[in-house]
Amino acid sequence: MPTAGAFVLLVVLCVTLGEDVRLKYKAATKPVRLFTEEELRRYDGTEEGQPIYMAVKGVVFDVTKGKEFYGKNAPYNALVGKDSTRAVAKMSLDPADLTSDTAGLTEEQLKSLNNIFEGTYKAKYPIVGYTAARILNRDGSPNEDFKPEDQPHFQIKDEF
Numbered sequence: 001m002p003t004a005g006a007f008v009l010l011v012v013l014c015v016t017l018g019e020d021v022r023l024k025y026k027a028a029t030k031p032v033r034l035f036t037e038e039e040l041r042r043y044d045g046t047e048e049g050q051p052i053y054m055a056v057k058g059v060v061f062d063v064t065k066g067k068e069f070y071g072k073n074a075p076y077n078a079l080v081g082k083d084s085t086r087a088v089a090k091m092s093l094d095p096a097d098l099t100s101d102t103a104g105l106t107e108e109q110l111k112s113l114n115n116i117f118e119g120t121y122k123a124k125y126p127i128v129g130y131t132a133a134r135i136l137n138r139d140g141s142p143n144e145d146f147k148p149e150d151q152p153h154f155q156i157k158d159e160f
């Protein structure tokens, strides 16, 4: 007959092992929302009361709280509803720069882009998802190198 002590030990062991198995099979990362260009365009600030989204470096931010910058008729409305990486890097509102294309940007512009990405967007606005270009390869297969951005100071409700 096992003693009560041995029985308790057995229960603790089972629970611990069970926990281990559960942790091992937990998904490595949380699911993230993917935005196509068309989907992102819906959040361009034209509809009053709707959220406003903008992507920088393929990361989609909810910039609704910056409505005075990004809302309808606001000075930087052209940047929203799309990936405006190039415009942010060059500090330009030229329609030709309203794109995710970083080809030909100078070292200085790339540095400025990273500073604004970290210091303004990631610090100020919650991440709501990623553009298809950031998550997928050109052939539509998942990009194995994709890693979600770290943003522990915001608690976003799960979409799934």
Ligand code: HEM
Pocket (backbone or CB within 6 Å): 066, 069, 076, 079, 087, 088, 090, 091, 092, 093, 120, 124
């Ligand atoms: C003469 C030119 C410009 C001046 C004087 C200017 C000035 C300002 C000022 C005063 C703010 C507000 C900062 C705050 O209250 O937090 C601001 C924000 C901003 N500016 Fe400009 N700006 C100029 C040109 C541009 C251009 C060409 C772009 C193109 C990308 C741009 C992009 C932005 C963005 C995106 C924000 C908002 C950042 C946020 O969400 O906090 N600015 N600007």
